[in-house]
Amino acid sequence: MTIVLNQPFVPNAMSPTRRRVFVGQTEKVASPPVRTSSHDAVDALLVACADGDPASFAPVYDALGPVAYGASLGILRDPDHAAEVTQEVMVEVWQTASRFDAARGSARTWVATLARRRAVDRVRSEQAHRDRDQRDTDLRTNESARDVVVEDVERRLEGSAVRRCIEGLTPTQREAVVVAYYGGLTYREVAEQLDKALPTVKSRIRDGLNRLRDCLGVRHG
Amino acid sequence: MADQTTATGPGGVPDDVWDLLPGYAMDALDHVERQAVERLLASDADARRALDEYRDVLAAFVVEAEPPAALRSSVLAQVQGTPQVHDRTAGTPVPESAPGGGSPSAGGSTAATSGPASSVAAPGRASGADVVDLDARRRRRRRWGTAVAAVAAVAAIAVPSTIAVQVTAERDRLQEQAQVVSEMLADPDSAVLRASVEGGGEASVLVSGDDMFFHAEGLPELDPDKAYQLWVVEGDGSVSSAGLLALRGDQATALVQGEHGVGMAVSVEPESGSEEPTTAPIVVLGA
Known part of the structure; x- marks a missing residue:
């Protein structure tokens, strides 16, 4: 993996005073984000479908499918793989709806968490395949498939709520956070990729996420 | 709040386990680290709250995107034949419809x-x-x-x-x-x-x-x-x-x-x- 992440992100025009996770959309967003006003309603839909009526899941899919697909696509980039992961995630959402706890976070965050985990699992199993294949083949064009480059990251961040907060990180924090998020890497792998000590990487990611948290106004309890 | 300087917990949780919470939220930990975090989470409501916050931060990276149209019927069909994993006990209290009223120490x-x-x-x-x-x-x-x-x-x-x-x-x-x-x-x-x-x-x-x-x-x-x-x-x-x-x-x-x-x-x-x-x-x- 090559990391090219040394230019600052261009601040976008979103109002810095908006605090909600679901900030405005851009033309790049394929579907409107779940709006703040419907946030509680989506939570309630999810809670309701835990009663076991499959028909009650259709509105849940409509509201949260785009979250699962967007999360998967952001990490996997391949639409077919993202669709497969989305299917797995949404079935899991149905199966485990009773575990959703609105006191701990929104339905959107819950689904994004599940989707991220499955997408990362897939990145890692693909990487394992690739590593095996690589031993038998010469250099191939897709060798750089997992490269995280700044233009690409900018494109993927477009329309996301963190977009306006990312530039508030130091370059080294940004690098570590972005590589860990989009690369689906472990701390150890991030440290290897960036050729930095493990504790350094841990503290950069921690400090980076703490800054993002404060910038986004995320606060529980 | 995820204050990394938080004193060690009663179970002797070292401070650096707190540093692993972001990695836990990102699925970036190895097995041993994950277990250490789970022990911390089991005993510390503040750690659970910090984790929930990190998850919100990571969810903010997500740009929603419309899945392929064919996926909808495929998922809904699969749901029809898939049982849910709970067995709701009669009389189990139902959740509050409005989130945000939960106790800060709510585990879950x-x-x-x-x-x-x-x-x-x-x-x-x-x-x-x-x-x-x-x-x-x-x-x-x-x-x-x-x-x-x-x-x-x-x-x-x-x-x-x-x-x-x-x-x-x-x-x-x-x-x-x-x-x-x-x-x-x-x-x-x-x-x-x-x-x-x-x-x-x-x-x-x-x-x-x-x-x-x-x-x-x-x-x-x-x-x-x-x-x-x-x-x-x-x-x-x-x-x-x-x-x-x-x-x-x-x-x-x-x-x-x-x-x-x-x-x-x-x-x-x-x-x-x-x-x-x-x-x-x-x-x-x-x-």
Whole structure:
């Protein structure tokens, strides 16, 4: 993996005073984000479908499918793989709806968490395949498939709520956070990729996420 | 708030485990690190809250995108034939419709989001055990007094050695339960806690990470207007309902997943259950 992440992100025009996770959309967003006003309603839909009526899941899919697909696509980039992961995630959402706890976070965050985990699992199993294949083949064009480059990251961040907060990180924090998020890497792998000590990487990611948290106004309890 | 300078917890959790919380939220930890974080989460409501915040931050990276149109019917068809993993107990308190009213110390559904193994709920996984619908319950709670204070003091689940030597038979019996319980038993850090039930019977709980498998036998039959209610005891001494126990003969089992409890307790409540305990516990497991 090559990391090219040394230019600052261009601040976008979103109002810095908006605090909600679901900030405005851009033309790049394929579907409107779940709006703040419907946030509680989506939570309630999810809670309701835990009663076991499959028909009650259709509105849940409509509201949260785009979250699962967007999360998967952001990490996997391949639409077919993202669709497969989305299917797995949404079935899991149905199966485990009773575990959703609105006191701990929104339905959107819950689904994004599940989707991220499955997408990362897939990145890692693909990487394992690739590593095996690589031993038998010469250099191939897709060798750089997992490269995280700044233009690409900018494109993927477009329309996301963190977009306006990312530039508030130091370059080294940004690098570590972005590589860990989009690369689906472990701390150890991030440290290897960036050729930095493990504790350094841990503290950069921690400090980076703490800054993002404060910038986004995320606060529980 | 995730203050990295937070003093070490009662279980001796080193500060650097706090530093792993962002990595836990990002699925960026190895197995050993993940277990260390899960121990911290089990005993520390602040850590759970910090984790929830990190998850919100990561969710803010997500740009929603419309999935392929064909996926909708495919998912909805699969859902039709897929059972849900809970067995909603009659009388289990329902969640508040409006989020945000939860207690700051509310523990909850982290099993659903706490690790790859626990998040994959295959159909039928829960067969043979009652999966208590913990997370849909109302999160009102109060302190239960001295009975659970001792449990709370055991911030990280630990088995006193005098009990540990007696649990082999109990472990063998539990092994026959569902796959999930087998997985819990395979966890080298799992522990079995057991105690006599006031009024008759024995109760035990197998603890593995965020999962707890409760079993009781020899329980006396109750008046028709009463029921046994199971509670999860958390590190701060608060308790939350794990639903009513369904008796089969004089036995009852309950699989509780995703609770960062440090122990369990049972009380006798009205048959419809209570939002919080109204009587003293007849058994407390955890110390």
